[in-house]
Amino acid sequence: MESKRKRKTKASALLLVSALFVGLLAGCGGSGGNGAASKENGSGKEAAAGNDNSPITFSLFSADPSPNWTGMKDEIGKAITEKTGVTLDAEFAVGDPQQKVALIASSGEYPDLISAKNDISKLVDAGAMLDLTDLIDKYAPNIKKVLGDSIKRARYSDEDHAIYAIPTYAGVGQEYFQAGGGFELQHRAVAEAGYPEIRTVKDYENVIKNYIEKHPTDENGNKNIGLTLNADDWYMYITVTNPAFYTTGSPDDGEYAIDVDTQKVTYHFRRPAEKEYFRWLNHMNDIGLLDPESFVQKYDQYKAKIATGRVIGLIDQDWAYGDAEKALKAAGKFDQGYGHYPVTLTEEYKETSFWPTGFMAGYGIGISKDCKDPVRAIKFLDYLASDEGQVLLNWGIEGKHYKVENGKRVIPKEISDRKVNDATNFTKETGIGLYNTLGVHYGDGVKDPSGNYYTTNFPEQIQNSYNEVEKKTLAAYNVKSWRELFPKEEEFKVRPWGAAWNIAIPGDSEIVVLDNKLKDITWKRIPEAILAKPADFDKVWDAYMKDLEKAGVEKAETLREELVKQRVKLWNE
Amino acid sequence: MRAAANIPDGTPNRGKRTESKAASRKRFWKTFRNQKYLYLMSIPFVIWVFVFSYLPLWGWTMAFQKYKPARSFFEQEWVGFEHFKALFHDEQFLLSLRNTLAMSTMGLIAGFVFPILFAILLNEVRLSFFKRFAQTISYLPHFVSWVVAAGIVTKMLSTDNGLVNDVLLGLGLIHEPIQFMAKGHLFWGIVTLSDVWKETGWNAIIYLAAIAGIGPELYEAARVDGASRFRQIWHITLPGIRPTIIVLLIMSVGNLLNIGFEKQFLLGNNLVTDYSQVLDLYSLKYGLGMGRYSFGTAINIFNSVISVALLFTINGIFKRTTKESLL
Numbered sequence: 001m002e003s004k005r006k007r008k009t010k011a012s013a014l015l016l017v018s019a020l021f022v023g024l025l026a027g028c029g030g031s032g033g034n035g036a037a038s039k040e041n042g043s044g045k046e047a048a049a050g051n052d053n054s055p056i057t058f059s060l061f062s063a064d065p066s067p068n069w070t071g072m073k074d075e076i077g078k079a080i081t082e083k084t085g086v087t088l089d090a091e092f093a094v095g096d097p098q099q100k101v102a103l104i105a106s107s108g109e110y111p112d113l114i115s116a117k118n119d120i121s122k123l124v125d126a127g128a129m130l131d132l133t134d135l136i137d138k139y140a141p142n143i144k145k146v147l148g149d150s151i152k153r154a155r156y157s158d159e160d161h162a163i164y165a166i167p168t169y170a171g172v173g174q175e176y177f178q179a180g181g182g183f184e185l186q187h188r189a190v191a192e193a194g195y196p197e198i199r200t201v202k203d204y205e206n207v208i209k210n211y212i213e214k215h216p217t218d219e220n221g222n223k224n225i226g227l228t229l230n231a232d233d234w235y236m237y238i239t240v241t242n243p244a245f246y247t248t249g250s251p252d253d254g255e256y257a258i259d260v261d262t263q264k265v266t267y268h269f270r271r272p273a274e275k276e277y278f279r280w281l282n283h284m285n286d287i288g289l290l291d292p293e294s295f296v297q298k299y300d301q302y303k304a305k306i307a308t309g310r311v312i313g314l315i316d317q318d319w320a321y322g323d324a325e326k327a328l329k330a331a332g333k334f335d336q337g338y339g340h341y342p343v344t345l346t347e348e349y350k351e352t353s354f355w356p357t358g359f360m361a362g363y364g365i366g367i368s369k370d371c372k373d374p375v376r377a378i379k380f381l382d383y384l385a386s387d388e389g390q391v392l393l394n395w396g397i398e399g400k401h402y403k404v405e406n407g408k409r410v411i412p413k414e415i416s417d418r419k420v421n422d423a424t425n426f427t428k429e430t431g432i433g434l435y436n437t438l439g440v441h442y443g444d445g446v447k448d449p450s451g452n453y454y455t456t457n458f459p460e461q462i463q464n465s466y467n468e469v470e471k472k473t474l475a476a477y478n479v480k481s482w483r484e485l486f487p488k489e490e491e492f493k494v495r496p497w498g499a500a501w502n503i504a505i506p507g508d509s510e511i512v513v514l515d516n517k518l519k520d521i522t523w524k525r526i527p528e529a530i531l532a533k534p535a536d537f538d539k540v541w542d543a544y545m546k547d548l549e550k551a552g553v554e555k556a557e558t559l560r561e562e563l564v565k566q567r568v569k570l571w572n573e
Numbered sequence: 574m575r576a577a578a579n580i581p582d583g584t585p586n587r588g589k590r591t592e593s594k595a596a597s598r599k600r601f602w603k604t605f606r607n608q609k610y611l612y613l614m615s616i617p618f619v620i621w622v623f624v625f626s627y628l629p630l631w632g633w634t635m636a637f638q639k640y641k642p643a644r645s646f647f648e649q650e651w652v653g654f655e656h657f658k659a660l661f662h663d664e665q666f667l668l669s670l671r672n673t674l675a676m677s678t679m680g681l682i683a684g685f686v687f688p689i690l691f692a693i694l695l696n697e698v699r700l701s702f703f704k705r706f707a708q709t710i711s712y713l714p715h716f717v718s719w720v721v722a723a724g725i726v727t728k729m730l731s732t733d734n735g736l737v738n739d740v741l742l743g744l745g746l747i748h749e750p751i752q753f754m755a756k757g758h759l760f761w762g763i764v765t766l767s768d769v770w771k772e773t774g775w776n777a778i779i780y781l782a783a784i785a786g787i788g789p790e791l792y793e794a795a796r797v798d799g800a801s802r803f804r805q806i807w808h809i810t811l812p813g814i815r816p817t818i819i820v821l822l823i824m825s826v827g828n829l830l831n832i833g834f835e836k837q838f839l840l841g842n843n844l845v846t847d848y849s850q851v852l853d854l855y856s857l858k859y860g861l862g863m864g865r866y867s868f869g870t871a872i873n874i875f876n877s878v879i880s881v882a883l884l885f886t887i888n889g890i891f892k893r894t895t896k897e898s899l900l
Contacts (some may be wrong), residue, residue: 078622099857102864106642122864206654222734231843292732295844296754300725508641512863520665531844533753 010424034444053085057259059111060090061104063097063119066434068137069422074431075397080389086380088113104128112377115168115437117363120505124164129161130367130374139375140382140391140473143440153361156504158566165364166381171443172359176489177459179386181246181353182317182336185452186211187473189312193333195476198341201247219308226289226304227313230320232299236523239316241269247344248273251355251492254501255515255522260436260493263568264499265561267553269522275541277345282537283492295527306407309336330421334469340482355487356489359570365438385437387448393435399469401430409452411461420465497567505563514556521547636870656871665685666872672761672848676837677829679765685822688774689814692780693806708781711774719771726767754840760848764836770894775894779821780814785894787813819891827884830876852876 055128061517072078072087091111093100101119104110105126116123123129136143136151143166150172157162183204189211190198195237198204217223229239242252245268250257257268268274284290291297297305305311307326314321318340328336342351367377383389390519395402399495402411411419418426428431443450444457465482479485497503505511525544532540607610620881632654636656638649654674691711698704716721729736732750741747755761789807800808841849860869861866 008853098862098864105864106866108643122642125641128643184633236843292752294757296727296752297731298724298727300724301731305733307879411885508639513859516859516863517665520846524846531688545628 006436007220010452032138037421038373048438052469053083055081055085055087056157056373056419057087057089057369058113058377058380060088060113060115060438061088061093061111061436062115063093063101063117064115064437065094066090066092067306069425070428070435072431074199074429074434075400075425076435079392079397080383080435083384083389084380088375093207103229110370110373112368113365115363116167116366116370117169118502118504120366121506123366123368124504125506125508128368129164130369130371131164132166132378133163133365134165135367135374135378137161137488139378140385142382142385142387143378146385146440146442147567148172150359150361153359153498153571154364155504155570158570165362165366166440167361167364168295168381168440169363170360171439171441171446171455172376173446174443175445176354177444177457177481178355179340179342179481179486181316182351182482182486183243183343184314184316184340185337186309186312186323187339187469188335188544190339190473193195198343201277201343204286204313204341204343207281209287211312212289218308218477221308222308225291225311227315228285228291228297228302228305228311229294230299230302231295231523231527232295232297232302233556235299235302235320237319238368239314240526243315244268244274244277245271246352247277247349247354249344249349251352252501253495253497253499256500256519256557258495258497258500258564263561263564265557265564267518267548267557269526269547270548270553273345273349278526278529278541279534279537280345281532282490282532285530286534287390290530295531299550307331314338318392326423329467334467337467337470339470339473340485342486350487350491351382352370352492354483354486355488355492356494357498358496360498360502361571362498362504363437364440376412381439384435385441387454389439391448393439396430396432401432407450407452411456416465500560500564503563503567509559511556511559511563516549517551518553518556521551538540616792633870633874635867636874638867640870642866642871652867656868657875660875662872663859665850666852667891669848669850669852672837672850673830673832673852676761677832677852679761679767680832681829683765683769683823684772684776684825685818687769688776689780689818691773692784692814693810695777695800696784696810697806708774708777711721712778713774714771715773716871719835719839722767722771723836726753726763726840727755730763732837754842755844757845757848760841762846767840768836780817783811783814783817815837815895816897819895819897820899823884823888823891826887827880829883830880869883 009423069090069092070077071090072081097117098119101116104114105122105128108126110123110128111128114120114123119514120129129220147154147167150167151163154163154167155167158163183198185198185204185207189207190196192214193207194208196203196207199209212224212226215224229241230236241255244459245252245257248271249269250271257266257271260265281290285292291305291311293301302319303321303324306314306321307327309328318325318338321338325337328334342353344351364502365381371377391409395411398404402409404410419432442454444453444455446454448454459481466474466481473563474482477485521544525540525547529537529540529544574720591715605698637653638653639652640649647701669774695708698707717725730738730753732738734754735750736743737753739748740752742750787809789811792805795805795809830852834851834857837851838854839847856869856876859865860872888898
């Protein structure tokens, strides 16, 4: 009896151990498989001969996530492969791309095509990127045509005039017809307030306050929420810290405010006006209009909350809360959708969302030195930049995703409905929107030789996409789109450096560490200041300013100023 | 353990120090021949350990360089202990070290007390169906990923219809919902408790196995002598699983600094960073994340040195006091 029991224990222990090992081996087997697969791709080398469209696979790394990517199995992907012979074996960063790029840089094994945004500097430092200047000159007439004079903005730096990345993020000649930012209010709240002018944070606050006073709870007895923020990781920038400069007359230059004439750089939180903005948020918290969970909730909780329709006001960008609003629209609660208002701290400021930058080179796609056939690669990118390629990426396939009526490209009703209501599946099937940041392209508002817009974002199209409630609200404010509420681009002086967040920082610069330290301090102190008792606000703020000085904010400003001045010289000489 | 028992000539010779070297070598070869299959079978794992644990040690040289990728070893610039100096002067690092040690110590204590208690209680349950049922239920959370678990915890502690606040309000213990996740001094406790919820059942398995290995004749003898259930636990069960406890304890002390960062990363937010930042997260953010390979390596060397020191200390203490040890 006793020995039997022991044996049983032993057997189960053995089982456990072997299960562990099997798991281990399976893990190893998995990675081994990947290695084999990438090798197979490598053997495509022989297939690449000269000018043909024979099948070739390029590996690609992109620093932006692309959850709907199907490995070019979508309709546009197939069309591209047919035209160029190229299939992309793509990897998209999930989460913070910085670490992934750092790993790629140190591994010494580079994908053929790399789109690394600002982190490109790590790869350039490692000598991973090819200088594309000659390749573009010889093999890429379309890229040259689209970029025109702006191509000098693609040069890497003042010391190194090589082109390591072709600017594929910004559209050439881009006009903005859509406003997705500013401050958001539910249509029902502005309707109830009788569509008052919403210009300052006080106006905004009053609309929310009145609505909450009249309707403290929703129909199920759950509390309505005045304003909620999303402070989960980098969304902190979007809903908490960036609005501080948008509302106080300074444009988005990352974490810095730069004087447009003297290029004097200030860490933007050190501007006195911004202190007042955060004092207002503090006040909102004090009077109970700010959701107490603002700094605790995660992104999915934030979206879930908005999707209940209980949140009256947001300070966010539509691409960040869009999923939640889609859920509201799907449920037919159109009056709980949001409009965008150009709110500023006081009347003396202009909302700066649309402060022009000129053509924003910087982010883009490059070819690595490991690329098996750079000529084929640049030709592939050139195809994407051709008129044919651009129309394909934006509009899709003629007869399938759009029709040409009297020489005008038109999207049939059922297609545009699917685009809005079944967006994920539609993207996966057609590939529309998946390839836009891979190729050099014209921006919204530019017309091709046939007189049609290159992109599907143009005024009529946008106005058609609004729902009835939205149209009603817009009509009440006498405009046709949210964009018209915001100041025009012509009201501002073009920033000669583009935008500071888009300046790549040399890999060994001290700025990287300084910036991160400042960010850590800011992300800790700002919530603290907002949630403090109003009487303590100044005290917390002073401590915050002291922390910044101790962490070397002045040095960071000086170093940043050098970079900005170099950029101004590089782009405008 | 079986292998050790197969060496009959190991123990009796202990006293004879005068024995010649040649003889001992001969005996080694004899044992080796006897157990050649065992040795053969261990070779893959020795190679595995060598490749994954020893080869990477070469990378430690990075910590003393200003490492830049894509340069050969000889082109790197040597900077000595500069990265270590920078590390020890960084407040963030010291804060992370404090948080790591605090949370791992709390986790260590909770991670021993609860599973052992649970295993003993479960072992005393006579109804075998209920026993199995309870065990299965208790280790299920182990298979839930931290991402999901963190979501559950935050939702439960939420002020907006969170279960914990609702219960406390309902009982009249508090009048205002408490923002649990926004209070830094509660963070360590929340992490420890969620860990207890998630891992107690799973960690109890190994103790249950150890308890199952205790001969039933001991309990029978104790019962004959009139020992109560509690006495049986105290004098038979606990001493019976002591070796298991000590081995596990020594191993986890060695891992005190390597607690990972999932929990802290997922449960933390900007309001509690002073309490939630841990070493692994620090090295990821300030090391690799910024392309500071050398700095990241320096942090990990520091980690390893402390871990090894802790391991030997605790092992030595147990060797002295209980004559039981790992090494």
